[in-house]
Amino acid sequence: MPIYRSIIIDDEVLARGVIRTFLQTDPSINIVDEAGNGAEAVIKILQHRPDLIFLDIQMPEFDGFEVLTEIWPHHQPFVVFTTAYDQYALRAFEVNAIDYLLKPFNEVRFYQALGRVQERLAQQAQPRIETLVNQLITEQASQPRGAYLRRILVKETGRMYFVNTDEISHLDADGNYITLHTENRSDRNAGAGLERHTIYESLTSLETKLDPADFVRIHRSYIVNLNYIAEVETYFNGDYIVKLKNGQQLKWTRNYRDNLKAFYAKSM
Structure with missing residues (x-):
């Protein structure tokens, strides 16, 4: 996350x-x-360069809009205005604020704003599809003929x-849907952080692109990564x-028993 x-x-x-208090949950x-x-x-925005600020409007020194004027040439975080005055709402949205919370606001209203914020943050963090595809094409073109995949592109709704x-x-x-089961390398022995990713391809086709070592x-x-095997036991x-x-x-x-040779070779 x-x-x-x-x-x-x-x-x-x-x-x-x-x-x-609301954010701590x-x-x-x-x-x-x-x-x-x-x-x-x-000072603190330019020091920390946050992704998001919750910004009051009427304050000493600079008001909220003056704060944005000062920082925007250097850093542009997402903004949620929090104020007791409703007359600034139009101006707030003119500067592309994500939301405008009118004090006193309750927890439900706050989390509505936070939901909008997280949506925008996720969109910003998601690389453009064209960038990912170009990365994959460049990576594959730079590999020698017969080289195996180091990364697999996963396509999901919207990302x-x-x-x-x-x-x-x-x-x-x-069928032609494959589930990739992954875990963080640091969690490899802990059984934590397991995730699933689905792609559309036949297992036989993908098998030819993976390193048989x-x-x-x-x-x-099933295809298994030999590096994740703890042990193999005989069955019926x-x-x-x-x-x-x-x-x-x-x-x-037993139909794939000949592939045990690869496991033995990896274990030596």
């Missing part, structure tokens, strides 16, 4: 406390600092991203049970 940096700016201590927002007047806000092949513990297929077919529906009728380091178990069927 991405963590977004925020600063709370308000000359009222109690008002800052309310926002702080959301692990995706990290409060890096607070400011009690406009001049202090400018695309890469999955590193060395983070895939195993793959399973359902690391990935072997163990079942008509010539089959085997593969136990992964993350605690998951897969069946290695």
Whole structure:
């Protein structure tokens, strides 16, 4: 989960406390600092360069709009205005504020604003599809003929991203849909951080693109990363049970028994 940096700016201590309390229930927002007047806000924004600021309008030194005028040539965070005055609403949206919270606001209204913020932050963080595709084309073109995939492009509704092949513990297929099972490398022995990513391709096709020194077919529906195998046990009728380091178990069927040679070679 991405963590977004925020600063709370308000000359009222109690008002800052309310926002702080609401934000502390959301692990995706990290409060890096607070400011009690406009001049202090400018300094702290340029120092921390937050993704998001909660900005009061009427404050000593600089008002909220003057704060934005000072920082925008150098840094442009997303802005949620928090004020007791409704006459600034039109001007607030003219400077592309995400929301305008009129004090006193309740928790429900605050989380509505926060939802809009997170939507915009996620859109900003998501690389453009064209960029990802061009990266993949460039990467594949730079590899020698016959080189194996190091990353796999995953397409989901509204976004695309890469999955590193060395983070895939195993793959399973359902028709032409493949699920990539991944975990963070630091969690490899802990069974934590497991994730699933779905792509559209046949398992047989993808198998030819994966390094056989690391990935072997163990079942008509499974490919396993040898680096994630903890042990292999004999089972019935010539089959085997593969136990992964993350605690998951897969069946290695007798039809793919010849691929055990790769496992033995990796173990030596």
